[in-house]
Amino acid sequence: MSKTLLVTGASRGIGLETATRFAMAEGDVDTVVMFARDSEDFTTAVAELKKSVPAGTTIIARTVDVGDLEALKTAAAEVLEEVGQIHLLVNNAGYTNPVPIQQVDQEDFERTMRVNLYAPFTLVQSLLNNGNTFDLIVNIASTAGINGRSGWLSYSASKAAVINMSQVMREELAIYGTRGGGLAPGRTATALRKVLAPDEDPSTIMQPQHVAEVIETLSSPMGRFIDSENIVVRL
Numbered sequence: 452m453s454k455t456l457l458v459t460g461a462s463r464g465i466g467l468e469t470a471t472r473f474a475m476a477e478g479d480v481d482t483v484v485m486f487a488r489d490s491e492d493f494t495t496a497v498a499e500l501k502k503s504v505p506a507g508t509t510i511i512a513r514t515v516d517v518g519d520l521e522a523l524k525t526a527a528a529e530v531l532e533e534v535g536q537i538h539l540l541v542n543n544a545g546y547t548n549p550v551p552i553q554q555v556d557q558e559d560f561e562r563t564m565r566v567n568l569y570a571p572f573t574l575v576q577s578l579l580n581n582g583n584t585f586d587l588i589v590n591i592a593s594t595a596g597i598n599g600r601s602g603w604l605s606y607s608a609s610k611a612a613v614i615n616m617s618q619v620m621r622e623e624l625a626i627y628g629t630r631g632g633g634l635a636p637g638r639t640a641t642a643l644r645k646v647l648a649p650d651e652d653p654s655t656i657m658q659p660q661h662v663a664e665v666i667e668t669l670s671s672p673m674g675r676f677i678d679s680e681n682i683v684v685r686l
């Protein structure tokens with residue numbers, strides 16, 4: 452059966468690796484919808500992917516700021532209309548601005564919560580309210596949401612909330628046959644990690660394709676046997 456995957460934050464890092472992995476695999480997924488903000492990186496990544504996917508696989512790219520919740524709802528409704536059903540959803544877009552507690556700015560805290568927490572919620576809610584049922588929802592949290600990290604107050608708090616929200620989704624949506632929940636990566640070599648740990652050598656930590664591979668496993672028949680409320684993926 453043909454399935455559709457929607458990935459947010461698909462311009463680079465874990466999101467782009469996930470979109471690429473599903474698009475290139477010869478599995479059930481034949482439509483990959485990619486959300487990110489407008490950028491040269493995104494345009495280039497989408498163009499490259501479109502050139503290399505197998506025949507019969509469709510890439511749909513939408514530019515949207517997931518922190519603009521009204522724009523996100525509109526993009527979700529439009530894309531659902533176009534594809535008919537979103538079977539797999541990977542809520543991956545993330546934002547961080549690590550600063551000491553004294554310097555946490557209220558507006559920036561709210562932006563962190565909008566992008567990391569309210570956006571995944573809004574996407575799930577608006578798709579449900581438009582009649583969509585999901586096979587799998589993966590909300591990308593972080594190990595920083597399990598244990599708070601010094602200097603990362605707003606990011607850690609947003610990810611802790613993602614873990615809890617994912618547990619609720621997992622329980623409440625099980626009646627529709629929806630699997631999944633939170634997935635918490637540890638240190639992964641991406642642009643966001645560079646913001647959190649500028650001096651770290653990226654070759655010493657996990658790579659985005661490792662996280663993408665675990666997401667792919669979750670969506671496979673084998674994924675049914677992985678029963679955890681929050682899957683930790685780390686080196």
Ligand SMILES: NC(=O)c1ccc[n+]([C@@H]2O[C@H](COP(=O)([O-])OP(=O)(O)OC[C@H]3O[C@@H](n4cnc5c(N)ncnc54)[C@H](OP(=O)(O)O)[C@@H]3O)[C@@H](O)[C@H]2O)c1
Binds near residue numbers: 487544545
């Ligand atoms: N890297 C790590 O060590 C690590 C560890 C644990 C969890 N995570 C989580 O993994 C997820 C992916 O991050 P990454 O590490 O792969 O970082 P990344 O390479 O910097 O990618 C972040 C993605 O999020 C998108 N994004 C950010 N703000 C957005 C917005 N307002 N609207 C739409 N898209 C937005 C970016 O797209 P544009 O900027 O192009 O719009 C980009 O595609 C995040 O949720 C992050 O918190 C990462």
